[in-house]
Amino acid sequence: MTDSAMTPDEHRRADEAATGPMLAADGRPLKASLNRALRRQKLRAMMLIAPLLIFVLVTFIAPIADMLFRSIENQIVSDTLPRTTTELAEWDANSGDIPPPEVFHALFKDMFIATERKAHTRLGSRLNYELTGVSSLFRKSGRRVDDMGEVYQDQFEDLNGFWKDGENWSAMMGSGSWLSAMGDWNGNKDAAQPIFEARGDIASTLPETTAIYSEFASFVLSEEDNVLTEDPWAVVYAALYDDLANGADVSGLSGNGAAELQEAAAAVAAFETVDFTAAFADVDEDWHSIQVWETIQTYSPNFTSGYFLNAVDMQKSPDGPEMRPENQRLHIMLFGRTMFMSLVITFSCILLGYPVAWILANLPARTANLLMILVLLPFWTSLLVRTSAWKVMLQQQGVVNDTLVWLGIVADDSRLALINNQTGTIIAMTHILLPFMILPLYSVMKTIPPSYLRAAKSLGATNWTAFWRVYFPQSVPGIGAGSILVFILAIGYYITPEIVGGTTGTFISNRIAYHISSSLNWGLAAALGAILLAVVLGLYWAYDKIVGIDNVKLGG
Amino acid sequence: MADTNGSDAFVEFDRVQKSYDGENLVVKDLNLFMPKGEFLTMLGPSGSGKTTCLMMLAGFETATHGDIRLDGESINNIPPHKRGIGMVFQNYALFPHMTVAENLSFPLEVRKMGKSEREEKVKRALDMVQMGAFGGRRPAQLSGGQQQRIALARALVFEPELVLMDEPLGALDKQLRETLQFEITKLAHDLGITVVYVTHDQTEALTMSDRVAVFDDGRIQQLAPPDKLYEEPENSFVAQFIGENNTLEGVVKEMNGDKCLVQLDGGEVIDAKPINVSAAGDRTRVSIRPERVEYNKDRLSPDAHTLKAEVLEFIYMGDIFRTRLKVAGAEEFVIKTRNAPDVERLKPGQMIEIGWLPEDCRALDA
Secondary structure, eight states: OOGGGSOHHHHHHHHHHHHOSOBOTTSSBHHHHHHHHHHHHHHHHHHHHHHHHHHHIIIIIHHHHHHHHHTTBOHHHHHHSHHHHHHHTTOOGGGOSOOOHHHHHHHHHHHHHHHHTTOHHHHHHHHHTTSTTHHHHHHHHHHHHHHHHHHHHHHHHHHOGGGGOHHHHHHHHBOHHHHHHHHHHHHOTTSOOOOOOBOHHHHHHOHHHHHHHHHHHHHHHHTTOOTTTOOOOHHHHHHHHHHHHTTOOOTTOOSTTHHHHHHHHHHGGGSOOOOHHHHHHHHOGGGGOHHHHHHHHHTOSSBOSHHHHHHTTEEOOTTSOEEOOGGGOOHHHHHHHHHHHHHHHHHHHHHHHHHHHHHHHHSOHHHHHHHHHHHHGGGGSOHHHHHHHHHHHHSTTSHHHHHHHHHTSSOGGGOOOOSSSHHHHHHHHHHHHHHHHHHHHHHHHHTSOHHHHHHHHHTTOOHHHIIIIIIHHHHHHHHHHHHHHHHHHHHTOOHHHHHHOTTTTOOHHHHHHHHHHTSOOHHHHHHHHHHHHHHHHHHHHHHHHHTOGGGOOSOO | OOOOSSTTEEEEEEEEEEESSSSSEEEEEEEEEEETTOEEEEEOOTTSSHHHHHHHHHTSSOOSEEEEEETTEEOTTSOGGGTOEEEEOTTOOOOTTSOHHHHHHHHHHTTTOOHHHHHHHHHHHHHHTTOGGGTTSOGGGSOHHHHHHHHHHHHHTTOOSEEEEESTTTTSOHHHHHHHHHHHHHHHHHHTOEEEEEESOHHHHHHHOSEEEEEETTEEEEEEOHHHHHHSOSSHHHHHHSSOOEEEEEEEEEEETTEEEEEETTSOEEEEEESSOOSTTOEEEEEEOGGGOBOOGGGSOTTOOOEEEEEEEEEEOSSEEEEEEEETTEEEEEEEEEOOTTSOOOOTTOEEEEBOOGGGEEEEOO
8 A cells, every 4th residue: 555545544543553652742652641640630639638548547547456466465474574484485284293493483583573663463464364363473472572582682792791782783784884974974964864784794704694684774774763873683683693603604704893703603602592483382382383384384475366265255275275164155145145236226227217217308308407407416415315314214113114104004013124134225226326327318218209109109009019119129228328337336336235234235345345444454355356347347248248338328 | 183172081170279388379270171192282381380280180299179080080089000190200210220121011010910911011112112122221221312212111011091291301402302202292193192291392392292281370371282372372471482472562552353453652553463452442462473574565465554673683594584673662573584585685774664464463461
């Protein structure tokens, strides 16, 4: 084909084939040009939503992620008892023997430090979730552990007055640069106290002493006391004894305290020693219970499935997870009850809300707006007030029962139990959640033109057929939206069941609240919350599969 | 066809009144008789009561007073679904959650018709509106014109004898509207059904109907076949509402059988045909159609009264010329002339003399 025989269109196509991608006026590829043009717009859009995004991240996503993390996090045991858990790793609970003396020795050091930091009671409470009695065991031991170390302290101090003085210790343990920095700090206390730095040769010769003295120093620092003058803990003397008894070679040392150390190294062989295994048994013979050590060992790792197992009524055992004894099971029943009652509440809301929404959607705008205010009125009333009002209404001597008795429907001696049980929770929560059903229903019904019903009737359908075959199917998206709203709100509801639910009408959320605010078992609360979240997401997924989330309309 | 004596009336409104608020009558004393097979259009501005009449006939509104009879029987107390009246709505009202075939099947299902019979009727109805291939679609997948065809098929599928249409073509563009106007009239005549059609579009009313009822202020102003309505409006509302119209105001000067002389407010005297005037001295509003005005002196009778007019605007519209004149002080006087070789093209500023046959100028109520 010659050039002249081509139509303009063919020319264009031939050009395109020759040059490849479409080019913009400045010769760059059109795609790149378009992206450049859109980038500014995208950036601006991002900047507009950035405040909300950051707000949501900081106040919503991050706390939830942190809370969920707590359901598996278990660092408290290894953080508080680092030496004990390391030593305990070797021990076999099934051997039937209590752990070896090294474990008790480590426990003494850990417990001493934990007690000084007042961390032992927190760990006690944590382990008490797993084994009742641990809390008091830890508290008791904390009070007595001071005495155990004094044996060594006294012997060192008797050996040489040098050991009595905190200033001698700090001069011996601290590095030259730290000591001079401390000297400067002494002159001007407004500045922050320098962080303790151990002397190099002491650290290599007396590792245990250095480690514990460092912990002591950082504790004193955190208390804003002067590390230079503070007298060390008894456990530091015990560590020094350990180092020297283990044959630390102090002969090569020089400088502060070298002579005293060498003197002590020669003397420790004759020191009286403490049998920590017996000492702890003396404090509480539970320390010789295999169960206690088994619990500590089981919860030594940094992460645990224990909270989740507990949340589904299971527990850890040496043979793996197993169901808890019948009388300790609670959570599965609570989850089941929560689901069941939420479903009942959702259905009650549909039954009561549908006709109301229908009337609202079909009344003239003026009247509808007035009635809408009545629907919304509960929103403007405090939740507590509404729930408390139900308490007044539903109790045995309450308004409802009085009316029924007065009407003769119920005998005076068999008044209905309408509160502090499931019935109470269902009645009160249906009332409180009703607007969440009516509003989406109303907004969907508002969009269904009355001509559909008229058309159906003109085609020969009775009122009921017209409603059921024509109107109802079109209102289903509203029911879907309302049900999801009500169900998800109900499943996590807490205040109303707490007030009117008694013991049989409470939800899983009340249990979560209990663990958050009373038992302080946040790990279990987080695990229960995580399961609840998973259940809701699962139901949402199932709803999407069965009904389709496109069929949910909140309006329009 | 337009037999109005009432003895063989199929649809009958007998002194019907309707009020929504108990204070104002929306429909005032309506009397209407329709024979079987007639295509009657209710035409009027919005708020004139035409849709209310339709809704009363369909059964969605109840008459405050009077009787509505269908085939001789009063239907005042019969619920809409038992009236067996097909209805086509302005917004089509196709059920969005059903396919086209299910929509058509719906009136048959509620009549407990068997499945095979239903399918056959649905197919026939769809073919009737040339939508046979669309049975499986949802209404939302159809264009406006297609939806209206389906709505029509649905109103006809259960073979009602009376079909009501409430501005069915209102939402469509002009071209589609004209096609469907033709199709609807053809279907109605082929099937022999009686149709009551509501519209505010006068062209639609004139082209489709056997008779047109012009509504205003809750009353039928005139009920007549399209040609009579256009050429012989009985009052100034109808004259004004139907087609383009020139009005001049004045006083009857002299009655002379089926002619009269009217003295306009500016003093000029013109010939007219008395319609709503009875005696000299009555105030009147004369009405004359733009195409009946003549300015070629040769075609006017020698004794005809003429008026001086100044050409204000001359618009070339292809088949016709539309000229705006200043006549007797009125600047909105319009004449239309056919584009023919012998017709003079007027120029703005030109002074001409206009006149008409006395029977084309109707002296109506003031």
